[in-house]
Amino acid sequence: MSIAISEIFGPTIQGEGALIGVPTVFVRTGGCDFRCSWCDTLYAVEPRFKADWTPMSADAIMAEVSRLSGGQPLLVTLSGGNPALQPLTGLIELGHAQGYTFAMETQGSKAQDWFAQLDHLTLSPKPPSSSMAFNRSRFEASLAGAGDQTHVSLKLVIADEADYQWARGLAADYPQLPLTLQPCNPSPATPEQPELETDTESLNARLRWLVDKVTADRWFNARVLPQLHVLIWNNERGV
């Protein structure tokens, strides 16, 4: 079964969430069931870019990952688009047999029982500012899909006060899940403006605002992290 691939890049570091700083190769699938207002990866989302996505076998993907890593097993991060829409069981099995570990990023809108094969699952349900609705039963089916062996964490993008309040409520419902709050990049690159630079001043101000909120509320089990790759490389793609 072939997998729609937008890009494979690295090694770089995981720039977000629970595994921030960990060296990894990214495998980005093409196609998404969402269309978030501030998505920074629309070239892997919108159907008009389908022609840019390559159907690849698990063998071909692992060959490219191995070429990039110099044959050294490392963490492979599956992202997208929504990688949960792709048939990834065979890829994870093959990579594991070669010594690789797997993390995946998904919004929790499509559950799969093979989430339990992953080493790490980042669930990133979308706040009100995304204009996407939160579906609790799909989110809980995604959690259930991960079973009890996969490390699951939550990563919530925060653009404004409404997002913050939504995150407070969601986190209270799932106290067992490690949580990262990630300020929304207000000016991500778009297919129309791939060279757009983000305003690092305003990104920093959002980060400061978020830290002030969390500390004022004594919300001590939340972790606040920027997108490290955006701090390092701005909106550059493939890093």
Ligand SMILES: C[S@@+](CC[C@H](N)C(=O)[O-])C[C@H]1O[C@@H](n2cnc3c(N)ncnc32)[C@H](O)[C@@H]1O
């Ligand atoms: C591009 S998505 C791909 C994986 C999956 N579709 C998801 O949303 O989790 C990877 C991560 O980037 C985050 N993200 C996308 N656009 C962003 C932005 N403008 N600012 C901050 N984070 C953003 C998403 O919320 C998600 O956590």
Ligand SMILES: Nc1nc2[nH]cc(C(=O)O)c2c(=O)[nH]1
């Ligand atoms: N370095 C780096 N870290 C990331 N974490 C999540 C990413 C994504 O686009 O899913 C991403 C990405 O594109 N690059």
Ligand code: SF4
């Ligand atoms: S779910 Fe992820 S990839 Fe899909 S539109 Fe939203 S941020 Fe972009």
Ligand SMILES: [Mg+2]
């Ligand atoms: Mg990204």
